[in-house]
Amino acid sequence: MMAMTIASSSTMHIQLGITQLTPPTNTSIFTQTNSSFGRNRVVPFALQTKKQRRPQNIQGDFFVDHTCIDCDTCRWMAPVTISTLLNETFTQVDDMSAVYKQPSCEDERLRALQALLSCPTSSIHTEEPARDIVQVQKTFPIAIDVNKIPDVYHCGYHSEKSFGAASYFIVHPEGNIIVDCPRYTESLARNIEMMGGARYMFLTHKDDVADHAKWSKRLNCERIIHVEEVTGSTANVEIKLDGRSPWSLGEDFTLHHTPGHTTGSVCLFYKLKKVLFTGDHLFNSETGLSISEKYNFYSVPIQLENIRKLLELDFEWILPGHGRRASFKDVAEKNNALKTFLSSKSELC
Numbered sequence: 001m002m003a004m005t006i007a008s009s010s011t012m013h014i015q016l017g018i019t020q021l022t023p024p025t026n027t028s029i030f031t032q033t034n035s036s037f038g039r040n041r042v043v044p045f046a047l048q049t050k051k052q053r054r055p056q057n058i059q060g061d062f063f064v065d066h067t068c069i070d071c072d073t074c075r076w077m078a079p080v081t082i083s084t085l086l087n088e089t090f091t092q093v094d095d096m097s098a099v100y101k102q103p104s105c106e107d108e109r110l111r112a113l114q115a116l117l118s119c120p121t122s123s124i125h126t127e128e129p130a131r132d133i134v135q136v137q138k139t140f141p142i143a144i145d146v147n148k149i150p151d152v153y154h155c156g157y158h159s160e161k162s163f164g165a166a167s168y169f170i171v172h173p174e175g176n177i178i179v180d181c182p183r184y185t186e187s188l189a190r191n192i193e194m195m196g197g198a199r200y201m202f203l204t205h206k207d208d209v210a211d212h213a214k215w216s217k218r219l220n221c222e223r224i225i226h227v228e229e230v231t232g233s234t235a236n237v238e239i240k241l242d243g244r245s246p247w248s249l250g251e252d253f254t255l256h257h258t259p260g261h262t263t264g265s266v267c268l269f270y271k272l273k274k275v276l277f278t279g280d281h282l283f284n285s286e287t288g289l290s291i292s293e294k295y296n297f298y299s300v301p302i303q304l305e306n307i308r309k310l311l312e313l314d315f316e317w318i319l320p321g322h323g324r325r326a327s328f329k330d331v332a333e334k335n336n337a338l339k340t341f342l343s344s345k346s347e348l349c
Ligand SMILES: [Zn+2]
Pocket: 205, 207, 208, 261, 280
C-alpha cells in the first residue's frame, strides 16, 4: 500500500506526507425526540436498569430501554421508508428513542439490528434472541451509497465516549482512512482488515476520538488531529496538523481547518467523490443544515464564518459526526442550502 503524503504551507514536505497548500431522511421505526448530542440526559437512578422496556415502545420484539441518551443514531439508521416527510412522522417521547413500528420485512429487520449494534449505550434489545446477529455483524462497515460513493462506508458501532458520533471508512488505493473513531469492536476490526486495513485514522476534533489508541494499535494506522485538539488522551497521536490550512493528504484529499465548534476542528474533503466529512462543524437536521449552538466550545460566529468558506469547496455530500448526513444533486444545490442556513443565522454572524 502506498503511503500518502501530508504537506505544509511553506511547501516543505514532512514525513508521512501531508502537504499544506497555499490558500487557494424518512420515517423510522424509532420515534424522534429532541436531538441534543445525547449529552444532557438525566435519568432517575431507579430507571437506569438495563433492558427495562420503556412503555413508550410499541408492542413487539424490538424495544429501547431507559438508558437511551437520545443521540438520534437509531432513528436515522433504521428508516422504514425513504420518504422525506420526516417531520410528519416523528414524535417526541420524553427525550428518548422508542420503537413505534416493528420491522416487517428482512430489510427493516437488518437495519433495526444494525442500529441495535451501533447504539452507543446498548439501549436497543429484542425480546427473542436475534439468531441472525452474527450475519448482521458482517454487514459493517455499511456502504452509504453503493452507486454514487461506493468506497465510502459508515462504520456503525457508535461510542458513548464520542457522545454517539458517527465514524466513516474510506477505501482508497493510496491507503484506507477511518474518519473519527468507532467503538472498539473486534468484528468491525476484522471486517476492516478484510477490506485492506487502514493507513490513517483522521480525527476531526477532540470530542470524537473514542477508542482511537486501541484502533491504532490493532490496525497499525497513523492518527491525524489538529495540534489544538490534542489532549492527554491524544498526546501520542502520530500526525499533528499545524500551520496553515489546507493540507493535502495524497492526491485526492485535503484537510481544512474550520474552527468554531472547537478551535482545532478540521474537515476532510474527498475531492474526487465530492464528500466533505465535517465532524461537528456542520450537519443536516430535519429542517435543513444546522449547527449545535448549545454544544459550542469556541465561537458560533467563527463557526459560521468558516461554514461560509465551504461555499468555495466543490462537494455534494456532508457526512457529519453528530446530526444527519446530507446529499445534494449538485454543487449549486449545496451552495443554496449553505446560503439559506447562513442567512437564517445572520444575527449571529
Ligand atoms: Zn464535538
